[in-house]
Amino acid sequence: MRDHVPSSTNFIKDIVLNDIKTNKYNGKVITRFPPEPNGYLHIGHAKSICLNFGLAEEFNGKCNLRFDDTNPSKEEQEYVDAIIEDVKWLGYDWGDKIYYASDYFEQLYEWAIQLIKDGKAYVCDLSPDEIRQYRGTLTEPGKESPYRNRSVEENLDLLERMKNGEFAEGSRVLRAKIDMSSGNINMRDPVMYRIRNEAHQRTGDKWCIYPMYDWAHGLSDSIEGITHSICTMEYEDHRPLYDWFIEQLNVYHPQQIEFARLNLSHTVLSKRKLLRLVNEKNVESWDDPRMPTLAGMRRRGYTPESIRDFAERIGVGKKESLVDIALLEHCVRKDLNKKAQRVMAVLRPLKVVIVNYPENKVEYLEAINNPEDSSMGIRDVPFSRVIYIEKDDFMEEPLKKFYRLTVGREVRLRYAYYIKCVEVIKDDYGNVIELHCTYDPETRGGWSPDGRQVKSTLHWVSASHSFNAEVRLYNHLFAKENPDETEDGNDFIDYINSNSIEILKNCCIEPSLKQAKAGERYQFERIGYFCVDSKDSNEGSPVFNRIVTLKDEWLKVLKSEKS
């Protein structure tokens, strides 16, 4: 294969390889994928999933799926379920156990007590606003809290009472005592626990305090014996804190490694923005086929293999980048070219009467299911006097490079016959509504015994045998290459592609697809790859989602004509 990518390397793999060589963790590799269940997973998460699970696979280690469920006000079971389904769908296996940060609440609490006893944590009564003021700014150091030097006893008492729900939300927090003048703002006495009088989806109302990310994350890694804790670049500033907690407690020390998150052209990849698209009804739902969520891509028809291939090809680095969505599209075309059965479907039908074909005759013509894979066999497609072809495949006044059907020109109907257009029928407004053609009976199957060539091959369906179906044509969700980059007061929402979905109601599909099942993928010849929608299809009436178009040379000709 021309574009075969040799198993690639990256700086994280180099680190892992080196750690194995030096026996740093007794040769073990244990990673983790730690989503917060407050939204759906997207293609950016897929990069992380593939990295973490991929490393574990490659080095005979394991990767824990761990829910970072430390903030009950934002998290929901719906998201937990969706995330589990998505990771599974991508093809990864986390063994027999799912991990939850909330399983460590007890241990974390004990460690907090230990830090208090060591004089390294204190209960602070400053209000959120005061804490912000005391924190200082990026260029000025902070001030120490007046509560910083409370006695161990008082701290212990206060923390226990915070835990038991004796205080109002926001009235107190537990803070690490580090350095209010640090250049790294994360080290200016960061909050470890905040009061939330709120039930947690797993621990119920047992806790009235919940740990912050920095307090919970590294220690969760430590508890699980993670070797390489891989996260995105924005956590680089948090690494000193990650290390600090672990060092103060003198527990097993995993290493945090940061990489650059994925940005994809013509879409957005932030949970916040995706949530807005859903809430503001710019898309149907989290699994709208235009969404870059794994649920949306699955419904659109993307294969897990193509996403994994994509994740491999984009590489892993520390540089911020914007990957061209064309690469993702290439990956799914490449996969589906090998796998998808070819069928004929006419999206915008134009009636064609083959005037010299017998009125009631029906023939079944042999069609190849996949020229890339002969094991997929053949099928018979019905042919008769009245057929439909694509409107775009006829031009009364053809452009120079148009070599499809026009008056007087002979073309091939795929797997059927050569036909020649002899007459154009129009309505009162001059629109072409029907074509009369003749066929050459000698060309059955699409070959001419005299060897004469035609310039093009068209797909078609028999009018009386095909069935009608709804087909949804999806395009990029955003017209702008980088919708995150807004100018003059615009919002990313303003860049939504008004043409991101086009619904075609009366497409004519070859009969073999009548019973197509949800999730099945097909190539509509000469058009693109399509997937049977899993939500809106019914038994005997499938709805099709366009996954991606086929490459289209003719479209390029048209574009260059215009310019």
Place this chain on the structure above:
RNA sequence: UGGGGCGUCGACAAGCGGCAAGUCAGCAGAUUUUGGAUCUGCCAUACCCAGGUUCGAAUCCUGGCGCCCCAGCCA
């Protein structure tokens, strides 16, 4: 003179002192019963800039410049 990170083709990305990989996109051609697929060729005398070290620098050093992240009781 706050802290941290990053600059290699239009987009990704290898490269770790010895001839600037590969992929996507683009362009040209071959081939084709999908204007698909496939195949071939072209596409960075040059790595943000300027100095320096060296026989030799994208790689090492120094100094600039540019871009990104951080002031949630979010993760």
